[in-house]
């Protein structure tokens with residue numbers, strides 16, 4: 001796999017860092033999640049392919065253990081508020097001194113500097129500060145965050161993984177590590193570059209929910225079908241728009257012009273009424289195989305059964321029969337091979353990881369009896 005041989009330490013966090021670690025693990029990196037001791041059941045739902053080591057970083061001995069682990073690692077992902085790692089004596093200066101090849105990835109909401117660097121926050125706060133949130137939502141409604149996908153995952157975990165991949169590539173030439181300051185405000189804004197760059201062509205100059213791609217246009221929206229499901233319409237270009245009208249059995253000569261903004265609300269009513277007359281399956285039959293840019297809005301349960309997704313094996317099923325997306329993108333020679341085994345228990349691999357790092361059995365036993373590490377084993381399924 002593309003990242004095999006890369007050793008990653010991921011300090012357990014909420015959502016963005018686990019996703020970042022999972023991407024790296026999917027593409028072959030050996031990822032160790034460093035959990036807290038006595039933390040109870042782990043809530044990390046993106047632990048695929050990782051091992052877990054439970055370590056108390058607040059004890060000086062625990063911090064020493066992390067330092068040693070970092071000497072044997074290529075990447076450290078830390079998801080804490082700015083200053084937390086420095087307080088533990090584990091700031092980048094210290095760790096890079098001991099391992100100059102270390103890539104120290106700091107994944108935070110507001111970044112390592114600035115007025116808000118030490119403030120708590122979540123996806124919606126970062127999205128608000130990025131400028132993107134003000135553009136998201138329907139006409140006359142409050143701005144609306146699309147789950148926590150944009151800041152936490154796209155602008156956070158994914159951008160951080162990209163930064164790590166770039167730093168790993170650069171390191172092949174310089175032989176040096178570096179510090180990555182991945183702010184989710186900036187990551188989300190960067191993902192949204194199009195909003196800034198496309199302002200000049202007038203894509204966003206109307207109020208929220210009245211533009212081409214923000215549910216303002218009747219030919220770029222979702223419509224309810226007679227069975228309570230939905231169809232997604234993205235018929236932007238005139239030729240695709242004509243195919244849409246054909247599928248809907250609407251006569252274009254009797255309708256206002258596609259780009260007549262003032263007629264969009266009435267055109268939307270016509271489309272709403274038309275879509276409500278057939279079931280989703282009936283509309284699929286009409287639109288499948290056409291260039292109308294109309295698709296069924298599928299539920300998480302339905303996606304893996306859709307013929308297109310099935311054909312491409314876009315979703316995987318793990319050994320516990322749980323379905324999730326196959327890692328993307330697909331690399332032709334070295335594709336990701338996601339782990340299908342169950343997620344690790346907190347501290348399940350503490351012993352083996354410390355052994356690999358050069359700790360003696362006596363040292364491990366001492367750390368364990370002092371409560372600095374925790375070693376948990378899976379109960380046998382008898």
Ligand SMILES: C[C@H](CCC[C@H](C)C(=O)SCCNC(=O)CCNC(=O)[C@H](O)C(C)(C)COP(=O)(O)OP(=O)(O)OC[C@H]1O[C@@H](n2cnc3c(N)ncnc32)[C@H](O)[C@@H]1OP(=O)(O)O)[C@H]1CC[C@H]2[C@@H]3[C@H](O)C[C@@H]4C[C@H](O)CC[C@]4(C)[C@H]3C[C@H](O)[C@]12C
Nearest residue numbers: 014015035036043056057058080081108109120121122123
């Ligand atoms: C699924 C939900 C998650 C949703 C994601 C949400 C929408 C997000 O946006 S995630 C993005 C959050 N932001 C960031 O990650 C940015 C960077 N980080 C931060 O800004 C902060 O970390 C913070 C604001 C996120 C949290 O601040 P906090 O004060 O808690 O922590 P820090 O200041 O960073 O300091 C960390 C301290 O911890 C110490 N530490 C760390 N590691 C160790 C270690 N190994 N050993 C010892 N000590 C360690 C470190 O030293 C620091 O100590 P100090 O403070 O003393 O310096 C889920 C969100 C909430 C969940 C629910 C909730 O938990 C209640 C239930 C619990 C139950 O078990 C399960 C059901 C729940 C309902 C649960 C369900 C879900 O999991 C959630 C809803």
